[in-house]
Amino acid sequence: xxxxxxxxxxxxxxxxxxxxxxxxxxxxxxxxxxxxxxxxxxxxxxxxxxxxxxxxxxxxxxxxxxxxxxxxxxxxxxxxxxxxxxxxxxxxxxxxxxxxxxxxxxxxxxxxxxxxxxxxxxxxxxxxxxxxxxxxxxxxxxxxxxxxxxxxxxxxxxxxxxxxxxxxxxxxxxxxxxxxxxxxxxxxxxxxxxxxxxxxxxxxxxxxxxxxxxxxxxxxxxxxxxxxxxxxxxxxxxxxxxxxxxxxxxxxxxxxxxxxxxxxxxxxxxxxxxxxxxxxxxxxxxxxxxxxxxxxxx
Amino acid sequence: xxxxxxxxxxxxxxxxxxxxxxxxxxxxxxxxxxxxxxxxxxxxxxxxxxxxxxxxxxxxxxxxxxxxxxxxxxxxxxxxxxxxxxxxxxxxxxxxxxxxxxxxxxxxxxxxxxxxxxxxxxxxxxxxxxxxxxxxxxxxxxxxxxxxxxxxxxxxxxxxxxxxxxxxxxxxxxxxxxxxxxxxxxxxxxxxxxxxxxxxxxxxxxxxxxxxxxxxxxxxxxxxxxxxxxxxxxxxxxxxxxxxxxxxxxxxxxxxxxxxxxxxxxxxxxxxxxxxxxxxxxxxxxxxxxxxxxxxxxxxxxxxxxxxxxxxxxxxxxxxxxxxxxxxxxxxxxxxxxxxxxxxxxxxxxxxxxxxxxxxxxxxxxxxxxxxxxxxxxxxxxxxxxxxxxxxxxxxxxxxxxxxxxxxxxxxxxxxxxxxxxxxxxxxxxxxxxxxxxxxxxxxxxxxxxxxxxxxxxxxxxxxxxxxxxxxxxxxxxxxxxxxxxxxxxxxxxxxxxxxxxxxxxxxxxxxxxxxxxxxxxxx
Numbered sequence: 001x002x003x004x005x006x007x008x009x010x011x012x013x014x015x016x017x018x019x020x021x022x023x024x025x026x027x028x029x030x031x032x033x034x035x036x037x038x039x040x041x042x043x044x045x046x047x048x049x050x051x052x053x054x055x056x057x058x059x060x061x062x063x064x065x066x067x068x069x070x071x072x073x074x075x076x077x078x079x080x081x082x083x084x085x086x087x088x089x090x091x092x093x094x095x096x097x098x099x100x101x102x103x104x105x106x107x108x109x110x111x112x113x114x115x116x117x118x119x120x121x122x123x124x125x126x127x128x129x130x131x132x133x134x135x136x137x138x139x140x141x142x143x144x145x146x147x148x149x150x151x152x153x154x155x156x157x158x159x160x161x162x163x164x165x166x167x168x169x170x171x172x173x174x175x176x177x178x179x180x181x182x183x184x185x186x187x188x189x190x191x192x193x194x195x196x197x198x199x200x201x202x203x204x205x206x207x208x209x210x211x212x213x214x215x216x217x218x219x220x221x222x223x224x225x226x227x228x229x230x231x232x233x234x235x236x237x238x239x240x241x242x243x244x245x246x247x248x249x250x251x252x253x254x255x256x257x258x259x260x261x262x263x264x265x266x267x268x269x270x271x272x273x274x275x276x277x278x279x280x281x282x283x284x285x286x287x288x289x290x291x292x293x294x295x296x297x298x
Numbered sequence: 299x300x301x302x303x304x305x306x307x308x309x310x311x312x313x314x315x316x317x318x319x320x321x322x323x324x325x326x327x328x329x330x331x332x333x334x335x336x337x338x339x340x341x342x343x344x345x346x347x348x349x350x351x352x353x354x355x356x357x358x359x360x361x362x363x364x365x366x367x368x369x370x371x372x373x374x375x376x377x378x379x380x381x382x383x384x385x386x387x388x389x390x391x392x393x394x395x396x397x398x399x400x401x402x403x404x405x406x407x408x409x410x411x412x413x414x415x416x417x418x419x420x421x422x423x424x425x426x427x428x429x430x431x432x433x434x435x436x437x438x439x440x441x442x443x444x445x446x447x448x449x450x451x452x453x454x455x456x457x458x459x460x461x462x463x464x465x466x467x468x469x470x471x472x473x474x475x476x477x478x479x480x481x482x483x484x485x486x487x488x489x490x491x492x493x494x495x496x497x498x499x500x501x502x503x504x505x506x507x508x509x510x511x512x513x514x515x516x517x518x519x520x521x522x523x524x525x526x527x528x529x530x531x532x533x534x535x536x537x538x539x540x541x542x543x544x545x546x547x548x549x550x551x552x553x554x555x556x557x558x559x560x561x562x563x564x565x566x567x568x569x570x571x572x573x574x575x576x577x578x579x580x581x582x583x584x585x586x587x588x589x590x591x592x593x594x595x596x597x598x599x600x601x602x603x604x605x606x607x608x609x610x611x612x613x614x615x616x617x618x619x620x621x622x623x624x625x626x627x628x629x630x631x632x633x634x635x636x637x638x639x640x641x642x643x644x645x646x647x648x649x650x651x652x653x654x655x656x657x658x659x660x661x662x663x664x665x666x667x668x669x670x671x672x673x674x675x676x677x678x679x680x681x682x683x684x685x686x687x688x689x690x691x692x693x694x695x696x697x698x699x700x701x702x703x704x705x706x707x708x709x710x711x712x713x714x715x716x717x718x719x720x721x722x723x724x725x726x727x728x729x730x731x732x733x734x735x736x737x738x739x740x741x742x743x744x745x746x747x748x749x750x751x752x753x754x755x756x757x758x759x760x761x762x763x764x765x766x767x768x769x770x771x772x773x774x775x776x777x778x779x780x781x782x783x784x785x786x787x788x789x790x791x792x793x794x795x796x797x798x799x800x801x802x803x804x805x806x807x808x809x810x811x812x813x814x815x816x817x818x819x820x821x822x
Contacts, residue, residue, distance in 0.1 A: 023336065025343030025347075027729070027747070029746070029748075030710070030744070039471070068494045078493050137540050138540075141540060142540055148546060150541050150546065244533055244534050245534050245536075247496070247534070247541075249496030253495055253496075260700070260701050
C-alpha cells in the first residue's frame with residue numbers, strides 16, 4: 001500500500017493539469033491562478049506535499065477535495081454503496097447464470113446447447129457495455145416503461161426501488177462476465193469430466209447430476225473461483241462506464257470526474273481504497289482455495 | 299355499524315402519511331449543463347456555480363430584458379448631484395437562510411469580496427473612496443470620481459455576479475472557497491443531500507419576500523412555485539435524453555444539437571431557445587510568440603474565418619445560431635457593424651495569404667491546443683486548423699481534455715516547450731456586452747487574459763468608454779473599441795450560438811433570460 005501511495009502521488013505530480021486553473025474558471029487570469037495555487041499549497045515542492053499527505057494518511061485523514069471542500073472520506077462513503085451494490089448484484093447474477101451455463105455446455109459438449117452457450121459467450125465478449133446499456137434503456141425504459149433510465153436509490157429507501165434501479169445496469173455490466181465465467185467453467189468442466197475419477201463415479205452408478213456437480217464441478221472450482229476473483233477487480237473498473245451511462249453516483253464516476261478536474265486528494269484516496277479492495281479480494285480468493293481443494297495449504 | 303380500524307391499519311396509515319405528504323410536494327427535476335463542484339460564485343467564474351448563486355443568493359440590483367438596471371434587494375437609492383455619493387436602502391423583510399436579517403454590513407462585505415475578483419468590481423473599487431453603513435438597512439458608497447457604471451456593476455448579470463452573503467461568510471479570503479451556501483435568495487440549498495457529481499437539492503425559501511414586479515431576467519419578483527428543486531447531473535447526453543423521454547426529468551438546461559430531433563419527436567417535450575443572447579465562440583492567440591505576435595498574421599486568419607461554418611460546427615443547425623460580426627454580443631445595445639469587413643465581407647484567401655507574406659511568417663509550427671471532451675472547442679479547433687492550412691500556415695492540433703487545455707493555456711513558455719499558439723473557447727452573451735465585462739479584448743500584457751496581449755491603445759479607448767457621460771457617447775466610444783479590436787485582433791469571434799432547453803409539457807413559466815433561472819417555473 002505504501003508503494004501504491006508513493007506511485008500514485010508521483011504519477012499525479014507528473015501528470016499535466018492544474019486544479020487551480022480549473023477552479024479559477026475560464027475568465028481567470030494567470031495571476032488569479034497563481035494566487036489560488038498558493039492558497040492550495042500546490043506551489044510547494046514534491047517532497048513537502050507528499051510528506052503532508054502521508055502525515056494526513058497516518059492520522060486516518062484522506063484529505064479534502066480541492067473543489068467541493070468536502071472530506072475525501074465523506075465523498076467516498078457517499079459513493080461506496082452504489083458501486084458495491086452494482087458490483088455485487090452483477091457478480092451474483094453473473095455467477096448464478098454463468099456457472100450453470102458453462103456446466104451444461106460442458107456436459108452437452110458438441111451439441112446445439114453447447115454451441116448456443118458459446119455463441120452467447122462470443123456475443124457477450126463482443127458487445128460493448130455502453131451499446132448494450134443503450135439497447136436495454138431503449139427497450140425496457142423507453143418502450144416498455146418497466147424500469148428507470150438512470151439513477152440509484154439507496155437500499156434504505158426500499159428493496160424494490162433499490163433493485164429496479166440496478167436491474168438494467170447489472171445486466172449491461174454482467175453480460176461480459178457471464179460470457180467470461182461461462183467459458184472458463186466450460187473449459188474447466190471439460191477438463192474435469194475427462195478425468196479418471198469421473199469415469200469411476202459414473203461406473204459406481206451415480207446419477208449424471210451427482211457426477212457433474214458433486215465431482216466434476218467441485219474439482220473444476222479452483223480456476224472458476226480465480227476468474228471470479230479477477231472478475232471482481234475488473235468489475236470495479238468496468239463499473240465506470242456503466243455508472244456513467246446509467247448516471248449512478250458510484251466510485252467509478254467519482255474517479256473519472258476527479259481525474260478530469262485534477263482533484264488530486266480524491267484521486268489519491270480512491271486509488272488507495274481500490275488497491276486495498278484488490279488486496280482483500282485476492283486474499284479472499286486465496287483462502288477460498290483451501291476450502292475448495294483440501295490439498296492446498298499455505 | 300362503525301367498526302374501529304384495526305390497530306395495524308392505523309399504524310400503517312400513520313407510517314404512510316409522510317410518503318403521501320412527500321408525493322404532494324412539487325419537485326422540479328432539472329438536468330443542469332454541468333456538475334456543481336464549487337459553491338463559491340466569487341471564487342470561480344464557472345457558469346454552473348453562477349447559476350447555483352442565483353438559486354441561493356440575491357443581488358442589490360439586476361438587469362432586466364431591456365438592459366435596464368432595476369433595484370432588487372434595494373428598495374430605494376439615490377445619487378448625490380455631484381455623482382460622488384450613492385445611498386442605498388434595503389427592502390423590508392430580507393432574511394438570510396439562517397434567519398438573520400440582511401444588514402448593510404453584509405452587503406458591504408459581499409461587494410468588497412466580489413470586487414477583489416471581478417474585473418468590473420475592480421474598476422468600481424478603483425473609483426471607490428469608501429463604503430459605510432448608515433444603519434442596518436441603509437449604506438452609502440462614496441466615490442473618488444464619478445463612475446457612471448456603478449449601478450451596472452452592482453447589477454452585473456454573469457460571472458462574477460455580486461451576490462450578497464452574510465458578512466461572516468463574505469469576510470473569507472477572496473481566493474479561498476467558501477463552504478457555507480447560506481444566502482438570502484429564493485431557494486435554500488440542502489447541503490446534506492448534496493452528492494457532488496450527481497445531485498444538488500434546493501428547497502423553497504419560505505421566508506423570501508419577492509418583489510411585486512413581474513420577473514424579467516434576474517430582476518423583478520422571484521416567486522418560487524415548486525417546493526423542491528433537484529439538479530440531477532447526467533454526464534451522458536443520450537441518457538439525459540432518455541431520462542427526459544421517460545419523464546424522469548422535467549427540464550434539460552442545454553441539450554446538444556444532435557439530440558434535438560430525438561426529443562422533438564416526443565409531443566410531451568418542448569425544445570426551445572430560451573436564452574436570448576446565447577454564447578459567443580472565439581479564437582484566442584498567444585501574443586508572446588511568433589507568428590501571432592504579429593498583427594498581420596491574426597488579421598490573415600480573420601479573412602478566412604467563415605462564421606457560418608463555425609456556427610454549424612458548434613450548434614449543428616443554423617437555427618441554433620447565427621454569425622455575429624461584432625466584438626460585443628449581437629442583440630445587445632453596443633453590438634455594431636463598425637469596421638467588421640475583415641470578418642463579414644467576402645472570405646478572401648488571397649488577401650489572407652498576402653497578409654501572411656507581409657507578416658514575414660517563416661513557417662513556424664502553430665500549435666492549436668484542443669479539448670476533445672468539449673465539442674464546442676473541438677469543432678472550432680478543426681475548422682481553424684483547416685483555415686490555417688488554406689493560407690499556408692504550418693499548423694497542428696495537440697489534443698487533450700479540457701482540464702489539460704486550461705492548464706496549458708496558462709503556460710507562458712514557447713509552443714515547442716509546452717506552450718501554445720491558439721486555443722478556442724466560448725463565453726455567454728452577457729460576458730461580452732460591453733468593454734467593461736469583455737475581458738478577451740483587453741491589452742494589459744501580463745495581467746491580461748491568457749495570450750497576454752499588450753495594447754495600450756485599446757486600454758485608452760476602453761477608459762474613454764468608462765468616461766462616457768451618456769448613452770450616445772458610450773456607443774461611440776464602444777464603436778472605437780470595436781474598430782481597434784478589428785485592427786489588433788485580440789480574438790476572432792466565431793459566431794453566436796444557442797444550446798436549446800428541453801422541458802416537458804407540464805412545465806410552464808420558464809423565464810426567457812441568458813441564465814437559466816428557476817423561480818416562476820410551475821409544474822402541473
